[in-house]
Amino acid sequence: MEILMVSAELGQHARVSAAADSVSALAKALRQQGHSVTLALPRYPSFEGSGLLLARRLSPLVIEPGVEVTVLDGQLASGVALVLFDAPAFAEARPIFGEPGTPEGEADGARSALLCRAAVAFVRERKIQGRAVDVVHLHDWAAAPVAALLARDGSPPTVLTIHSYGERTFALDGLGLLGDVVHEARARVNGAVSPLRLGLLHAGAVTAVSPGFARELESEPPFRLLRSPILGVLDGLDYSIWNPATDVALESRFDAHDPSNKGRSKTALLRTFELELEVERPLLAVLLGSSDPEGTRVVRRALPRLLDHDLAILVAGARDPETLEELEEMKAEYRGDFAVFPSTDDAAFRRLLAGSDFVLTARRRVPSPLEELAAARYGALPIAFASGGTLDAVVDADAALETGTGFLYDELGEEALLGAVRRALSAYTHPRFDALRRRVLRRDVGWDRPAHR
Known part of the structure; x- marks a missing residue:
């Protein structure tokens, strides 16, 4: 099958959200299953900066009289074909996700419209060349209008995947390049146009990055336009990257059969961050990177009380x-028990997971629970708020540790969070804790099954 995926972000080349990694990993998984996959994106300066080799086509892709884009062809290491649309609008060193209400954010409407028109022109060109696309997979609002544009051609079918909450709207003139599809009354919000709604109205199927997220979306205003339920498919991890058995970034590799070397990663973390070298003491990683302001406030209030327990904490x-x-002040006060993990590098993050016994997250809305899945993949049991996609990734462990894959709390508040951490610390001393960790390490959280769906 010939699959074209249209997105505004991709892996480490143009990353704003978890969607970037999801798009990259799904494309790779589909290719490994025998499909021909092409990724279409704007050409950002970051692509060349990442070392990709790109070939510029001699003939531009004409959108309409006076509007054209230059096309560059490339290939990812996974073998997935890459098509980049080059135009002055994409020359900024940022993907199409500026802050709403700012000049950059308002410019995103025109940039999205140009991406969508270029993708449609590419699909039509492929058909003329005898290499027709079988299905077009669109990712989030920036690519969603492609569904409305292609609906007029009658083919190919489109799938729209929702990766995040929220809806962007733009004035009519900001989306002028989309033509008269913007006059669709059901795509209007207070006089402005929603690119997302244009996609929802015309996509052949709509999916979300987890079943829990799909259920939550169905009550949101834009998704009431749908005639069929949203299909929730839980994201996976790319095992060529997220694999403690082969990860060269780790101090020592391990797997479910022999997780003992996880202790060496833990020792390395304790030494690096000048924490007390007590390997038998539980190490808790607190992830604030994806936390919303509410979750961050809850964690900040809870940290001093967490440090009343016999554990070490790394906040990232x-x-x-x-x-x-505030964290730096706590680091000085709780020297040897508390440290701040400064790096956002992927390899460093995997080392953090490999050395931690537990990972704590605090966010009310969770589209894709990639942090919880990654933690489990590296044998760090997740402690998470029971919401959205988290419920698809984490099963609350029972007191006997005979079932479950982590620890959930059902209120985003200090007491509930503390209660979940205490249950985790109690489990750490349970005779069945090692069996629980092995069970978590054995879980299949890869992309094979999601890609088949």
């Missing part, structure tokens, strides 16, 4: 100055 992903200042 904090960004705002106020939180960082």
Whole structure:
């Protein structure tokens, strides 16, 4: 099958959200299953900066009289074909996700429209060349209008995948390049046009990145337009990257059959961050990078009380100055028990997971629980708020540790969070804890099954 995927972000080349990794990994998995996969994106300067070799086509792709894009062809290491659309609108060193209400954010409407028109022109060109696309897979609002544009051709069928909450709207003139599809009354929100709704109205199928997320979306206003339920398919991890048995970034590799070398990764973390070298003491990684402001506030209030327990804590992903200042003060106060993990590098993040016994997250809305899946993949049991996609990734462990894959709390509050951590610490001393960790390590959280769906 010939599959074209249209997205505004991709892997490490143009990453704004978890969608970037999802698009990259899914494309690779589909190719491994025998499909021919092409990824179409704007050409950002970051692509060349990442070392990709690109070939510029001699003839531009004409969108309409006076509007054209240059096409560059490339190939990812996975063998997936890459098509980049080059135009002055894409020359900024950022993907199509500016802050709403800012000049950059308002410019995203025109950039999205250009991406969509270029993708449609590419599909039509392939058909003329005798290499017709069988299905077009669109990712999030920036690519969603492609479904409305292709609906007029009658083919190929389109699938729209939703990766995140929220809806962007733009003035009519900001999306002028889309033509008269913007006059669809059901795509209007307070006089502005929603690219997402244009996709929802015309896509052949709509999917979300987890079943729990799909259930939550169905109550949101844009998704009430749908005639069929949203299909929730849980994201997976790319095992060529997320694999503690082969990961060269780790101090020592391990797997479910022999997780003992996980202790060497833990020792390395304790030494690096000058924590007490007590390997038998539980190490808790707290991930604030994806936390919403509410979750961050809950964690900040809970941290001093967590440190009343016999454990070491590493906090990663904090960004705002106020939180960082508070964490540095705690680091001085709780020296040897508390440290701040500064890196956002993927390899460093995997080392954090490999050395941790537990990973704590705190966010109310969870489209794709990739952090929880990654933690489990590296033998760090997740402690998470029971919401959205988290419920698809984490099964709350029972007191005897005979079932479950982590620890859930059902209120995003300090007491509930503390209760879940205490249950995890109690489990750490249970005779069946090693069996629980092995069970978590054996879970299949790869892309094979999601890609088949």
